[in-house]
Every structure is written in structure tokens, then in C-alpha cells.
Amino acid sequence: MNPTTLNHLTYSPEKFGEDLATFKQDFPVFESTRSLDDLRQTDYARLDEQGHIYLDYTGGGLHGESQLQKHMALLSRGVFGNPHSSNPTSMAMTRLVEQARAYVLDYFKASPDEYVAIFTLNASGALKLVGESYPFGPNSHYLLTFDNHNSVNGIREYAHSRGATTVYMPVMPPDLRVDETKLNQYLDQADPQAHNLFAYPAQSNFSGVQHPLEWISQAQAKGWDVLVDAAAFAPTNRLDLSLWQPDFVPLSFYKIFGYPTGVGCLLARKSALARLHRPWFAGGTITVASVQAQNYHLAEGEAAFEDGTISYLSLPAIEIGLRHIDSIGIDTIHRRVMSLTGWLLDNLPALRHSNGEPLIQVYGPIDAQRRGGTIALNFYDPQGHLMDYQRIEALANQASISLRTGCFCNPGAGEIAHGLTREEMRTCFNDESRMSFNQFLTCLQSIDGKRPGAIRISVGLATNFADVYKFMQFAQEFLDKEADGV
Ligand SMILES: Cc1ncc(COP(=O)(O)O)c(C=O)c1O
Numbered sequence: 001m002n003p004t005t006l007n008h009l010t011y012s013p014e015k016f017g018e019d020l021a022t023f024k025q026d027f028p029v030f031e032s033t034r035s036l037d038d039l040r041q042t043d044y045a046r047l048d049e050q051g052h053i054y055l056d057y058t059g060g061g062l063h064g065e066s067q068l069q070k071h072m073a074l075l076s077r078g079v080f081g082n083p084h085s086s087n088p089t090s091m092a093m094t095r096l097v098e099q100a101r102a103y104v105l106d107y108f109k110a111s112p113d114e115y116v117a118i119f120t121l122n123a124s125g126a127l128k129l130v131g132e133s134y135p136f137g138p139n140s141h142y143l144l145t146f147d148n149h150n151s152v153n154g155i156r157e158y159a160h161s162r163g164a165t166t167v168y169m170p171v172m173p174p175d176l177r178v179d180e181t182k183l184n185q186y187l188d189q190a191d192p193q194a195h196n197l198f199a200y201p202a203q204s205n206f207s208g209v210q211h212p213l214e215w216i217s218q219a220q221a222k223g224w225d226v227l228v229d230a231a232a233f234a235p236t237n238r239l240d241l242s243l244w245q246p247d248f249v250p251l252s253f254y255k256i257f258g259y260p261t262g263v264g265c266l267l268a269r270k271s272a273l274a275r276l277h278r279p280w281f282a283g284g285t286i287t288v289a290s291v292q293a294q295n296y297h298l299a300e301g302e303a304a305f306e307d308g309t310i311s312y313l314s315l316p317a318i319e320i321g322l323r324h325i326d327s328i329g330i331d332t333i334h335r336r337v338m339s340l341t342g343w344l345l346d347n348l349p350a351l352r353h354s355n356g357e358p359l360i361q362v363y364g365p366i367d368a369q370r371r372g373g374t375i376a377l378n379f380y381d382p383q384g385h386l387m388d389y390q391r392i393e394a395l396a397n398q399a400s401i402s403l404r405t406g407c408f409c410n411p412g413a414g415e416i417a418h419g420l421t422r423e424e425m426r427t428c429f430n431d432e433s434r435m436s437f438n439q440f441l442t443c444l445q446s447i448d449g450k451r452p453g454a455i456r457i458s459v460g461l462a463t464n465f466a467d468v469y470k471f472m473q474f475a476q477e478f479l480d481k482e483a484d485g486v
Contacts, residue, residue: 026071030340035332038335043064044062052400055403066319067259076315078092079092083219093312096319101302103319104319119310123261124264133277135222136159138162145170146169152227175365176417177365197277199226204266205374206410210233225272229251237372241267248268249270254327260314263317281305284307345366355382358377364417366436379455393455403457405456414454420452428444461469
């Protein structure tokens, strides 16, 4: 057998062929996603041309070359002005912006009678719109799961400032799911006369856990407004707003189809939007404003929430990107991602040192049920000592593997996964001076030797079997290594 060296990783092509055949047997639906292997050779050819193993789709999706070509062709043909004017170039742009907006609603099967699509900078921008405008009062509750992204956690600062109570619903190790039997207790804590907001991720960007969308109507029936963060869910799952009707859905488009960055969206139910109070007005958000009268009238619907000039030339690329996903089929992407994730989950925890101890600990579910293609993990040596994930990242970089390390802006899931207590976290916040992430880690380590943080790998629409196979080859290189020697 001739060993093949790819990106510093060595494996035999015969063994690869055998393992691919076994994979296809174990995950027969993968065969139905072959169109994506073809697309990998065309639209995503640059990955193999440059030898990249891209495993950070939860960080950012990758664009297909055809998306760029279509967008550039449109821009080079057209003459487009600021859509806030009403001249011919402006009106041409307005038509494309509104076409993109309609496509977004259509893509998510959101009835235009029920929902509006507000263009924002990113998912965080969408979340900030809700946070700053939500009518929290002293009797309000802001309920959220532990595994939210920091941009959802950040809304608690608006809640605090208006005297509302923030309540976190824990996720439980090892699966990092919520104890669902307790959900009603949490929902019943709130005063139904007050404005109460419940926020959770449809898919955790830490553990990949998918929380039930059934919670939406359960919470709404008890008078809650529900925010479902779809930033990590939408890239590989169908989100059908004709079936599920959360009040607010923030997302970033670059996570779904890579290009362009700088555009996100808040899908908001019209009835919920009507309850929001914007704390200011800006160009574009008003029908009329007066300096002398110091008064203004807010515009209606999405216009009231799009501050200033939106990134209008980028918006046709949103329609192009969504059409690209539609042409592949989100269900095809889902089947592919879940096959590859299933294979990783079968094989990574099975890696054992010679003494039988596991090399890898996965944080979160270790089967492919009710989860997505995001896997958080750490490497341990035969004596059970944690290997430095920053060192592993450096070695992955050398092998052209793009993964993510740290806490992924999801501190709650990390605190539970690493067994950190409230007291430990508070101790390190006692020092009032601003700390960097590494200084904070050093503080926690000095208390009881714990070093929070993990490695995250995530697969997406352009991932193929060779990518995950190469990651396994990379992981195997750490078998029987001492943590100090890595
Ligand atoms: C679940 C989740 N929510 C929100 C965000 C914030 O997205 P953005 O950084 O695009 O604003 C992310 C980004 O990683 C995420 O994964």
C-alpha cells in the first residue's frame, strides 16, 4: 500500500476506500447527497486546490463561486442608487431590495401577513433590536437557556436596566439538554400580565443540541413572547415558519451561504413587533421628524427598524444565496451534515489509548438525534490529563485544518460542560479590572486547576467524507501522547 500524504496527514488510499465504503453502508442516505460532491468540484473547488479542511461552518459558511459570479454580473450591469430616493436608479435598487425581502420570507415559509423581515448587520444586530426595544418592566421576566450565544445573553443588560428579572434555565451534563419536565415551572414563574420574553437557540453553537421547537407554542400559550435564535440552526436545517411561529427569529446570512458578510435578519411577527418601542429614531425609520417641534412619527413595519441606509448592494446577494441553497435543497444539506456528524460521533469517542482510556471527550449528545453538525470536544492523554486545546489548534493549523477553540461566545454551556461553579466564576469577576480571556482562564486555573475551553468542529454543505476522515487521521496522531509532550 502506498501511503498518501495530504496536508501532512498520512493514510493509505486503500484503507480510505474501505472506510468510505463502510461509511456509505452505515449511512445509506449519504448517497442521496451526491450532488454536493459534484458541487465541491466546481463551486467549492478552491478548498481542494488549496488543500483546506474547513471544519468551522458554525463560525461561518462558505460561498459557492457561482454566487459571486451572479452577484457581480448584476452589479456590473446595473446602475443602482440609494433606495431612500425615488429616482430611476433608486427605484431599481428598491425593487431588488424588496424582491430579496420577499424571497427571505418565502424561503422560511413566513406569511407576509404574519411576519416581516428586517435586514440587520448580523444576528447580533437583530438581537440588539429586540433587546433595546422590548417593553421590559419591573414585573417582567427574561427567561433563557444556559446555552445561549452571548448576543442573546447580552439582552439581560436591557432587562436589568428596566428592573426585569433574568432567569436562566440550566442545561444538564452530559447531554447539555434542558430538563424539559421543568419547563412549565419556569414558564409559570412569570406574571402573565407583564411582558415576558423567553429566548433559546434552535441549535446550540456549543454542543449542537437542538431544543424542541414545540416550546414556542407552549410558552406563547402562557403569555410569553418567544425568541428563537436560528443563527446556528438555519444553515443545515429547515426552519418552516408556517409550522412554527416564534415572535422573533434572528439570523446571519453568511452562516447559511458564506457571502455576503454584514447582512443578517430579524424575522418578526407583526403582532410582536407592535409591542416593541424603539429607543431612538434614525434616517429611514420615520415618516416625519421635526427639529423645532422635537417630535417624529415612526415608519411602519420593517422600515421602523432599519436604521439609516441598509447594505443595499449586498441584498440581491441574499436572494442569490438563498436560491443557491434552494437549488441544492436544505434537506439534502441536512442529510449530508447529519451523516458526517453521525460518523464522527461513532468514531471520535471510540479512539482509545493503549491503556484503554479515551482520547476524546465530546461535550453534548454523542448520538446524532436532535442535534446538528457542531461537535465540541477536548483531547485527553492516557492518564486523563487535558491536552492544551490551543496547542491542538496550532497543530491543526499546520495540517490546514480550520477548527475553532475557546468558549465560542457561549459561556453558559461551557461553564456546565467544564463543571465550573457560580462561586468560581464570581471569584474571578471580583477583581474589578478588565481581564482578557486568557487572564480569566489563568484565574480559574489558579482556583482549582480547571481550564475551561474546548475545540469545536462543525460540518456544512461543502464538507465531504475526506474532510472528516482527515480530521480522524489528525486526531489519531495524539493517541498514546502525554499532555505535556504535545
Ligand atoms: C447561535 C448563535 N447566535 C448568534 C450568533 C451571532 O451571530 P453574529 O456574530 O453573526 O452576529 C452566533 C454566531 O456564532 C451563533 O452561533
